[in-house]
Amino acid sequence: MHSAHPTESASASLLAGFDYQPRTRIIFGRDTLEQVGTLARDLGGRHVLLVTDKGIAAAGHPSRAVGFLEAAGLHVTIYDDVRENPTTGDVDRCVQVAKEAGVDFIVGLGGGSSMDTAKGANFLLTNGGVMKDYWGVGKATKPMLPLIAIPTTAGTGSECQSFALISDEQTHAKMACGDAKAAAKVAILDPLLTVSQPPRVTACTGIDALAHAVESAVTKKRTPISAVFSREAFRLCYQGLERVLRDPQDLEARGMMQLGAAFAGTAIENSMLGAAHSAANPLTAHFGVVHGQAVGLMLPAIVAFNAHDPLAHERYLELSASVELGPIEEFIAELEVLLDVAKMREGLSKYGIDAGQFPTLAKEAAQQWTATFNPRAITAEDFERLYAEVLE
Numbered sequence: 001m002h003s004a005h006p007t008e009s010a011s012a013s014l015l016a017g018f019d020y021q022p023r024t025r026i027i028f029g030r031d032t033l034e035q036v037g038t039l040a041r042d043l044g045g046r047h048v049l050l051v052t053d054k055g056i057a058a059a060g061h062p063s064r065a066v067g068f069l070e071a072a073g074l075h076v077t078i079y080d081d082v083r084e085n086p087t088t089g090d091v092d093r094c095v096q097v098a099k100e101a102g103v104d105f106i107v108g109l110g111g112g113s114s115m116d117t118a119k120g121a122n123f124l125l126t127n128g129g130v131m132k133d134y135w136g137v138g139k140a141t142k143p144m145l146p147l148i149a150i151p152t153t154a155g156t157g158s159e160c161q162s163f164a165l166i167s168d169e170q171t172h173a174k175m176a177c178g179d180a181k182a183a184a185k186v187a188i189l190d191p192l193l194t195v196s197q198p199p200r201v202t203a204c205t206g207i208d209a210l211a212h213a214v215e216s217a218v219t220k221k222r223t224p225i226s227a228v229f230s231r232e233a234f235r236l237c238y239q240g241l242e243r244v245l246r247d248p249q250d251l252e253a254r255g256m257m258q259l260g261a262a263f264a265g266t267a268i269e270n271s272m273l274g275a276a277h278s279a280a281n282p283l284t285a286h287f288g289v290v291h292g293q294a295v296g297l298m299l300p301a302i303v304a305f306n307a308h309d310p311l312a313h314e315r316y317l318e319l320s321a322s323v324e325l326g327p328i329e330e331f332i333a334e335l336e337v338l339l340d341v342a343k344m345r346e347g348l349s350k351y352g353i354d355a356g357q358f359p360t361l362a363k364e365a366a367q368q369w370t371a372t373f374n375p376r377a378i379t380a381e382d383f384e385r386l387y388a389e390v391l392e
């Protein structure tokens, strides 16, 4: 028997609607960096601003990129003063260089910081004002310069996102400035570029990518599309992380991590993040804990907290099953094993943090944008308890 009106079963109501159009063409494979010149030329570029940092420059990647760009007939101006966790001051300095050179195209080459600085500068170059004007979503009214993103780490997934994360130099607030126009036209994923990462960077960025997959899988904004990317990102990172840590030259595993990070970035673009990132950001802002370390440190406790929500619990089990793991306890234990393997299973006390600082940190954590997408409502008191769990 069926009724006159379609009925919405409990499981059908879980299928959130979505509007998905990939904004970024993804080119993956060994030696794909060689295509950067022709790609930039085909997208109309004549004078390219190459945004990178000095560490990446030492590895030789930017000079190779310049070679390919110049061989395609393009002029290149380099900005290589990118710093970790870029601030409004960093973006201003990059914009100054871009303005003086009169560029019409941007290439971001490096970790998340290089790509975020490139995106941040693009906002100000094309739409004027200050970074704060773009805090939020869709605040840019004028067209932006075409951008090619080339990650040299496997972590943030910034290459697949329309957001620039820029810290306010005064308040230290991490501003997520997003606009569809800010997304890269092309992401070049060349696993050879990630081999030069120092081991500690491989560990921190890899754990961050894994956390992106786990967090994006359960958010309130999750859709059937983001779920596909979260799950595949988790599978790739889970299977690739131990391999790249054991053998940094394992190019197949490097490729798995790079794809995992990009897919997780795509998942975030469609479903946002959760409370592990909310808890991590104040640790980075006040105690300089590296982002991936801060997120990894909080992740098992947050998963255990969220698993009390029946739907989040079910979604964690989907991830767990995708890599042939079992119940939630096993899933959480396995996350802890990965942190151990990455030599990142540490307590907050190692960073000079004590219980006296929890109220301030927890208050800030609860105010983070990402907290609003967490599957289970989370308060400052909850964050205080969670910090206490990971003190030692």
Ligand SMILES: [Zn+2]
Residues within 6 Å of the ligand: 156, 208, 212, 277, 291, 295
């Ligand atoms: Zn992250």
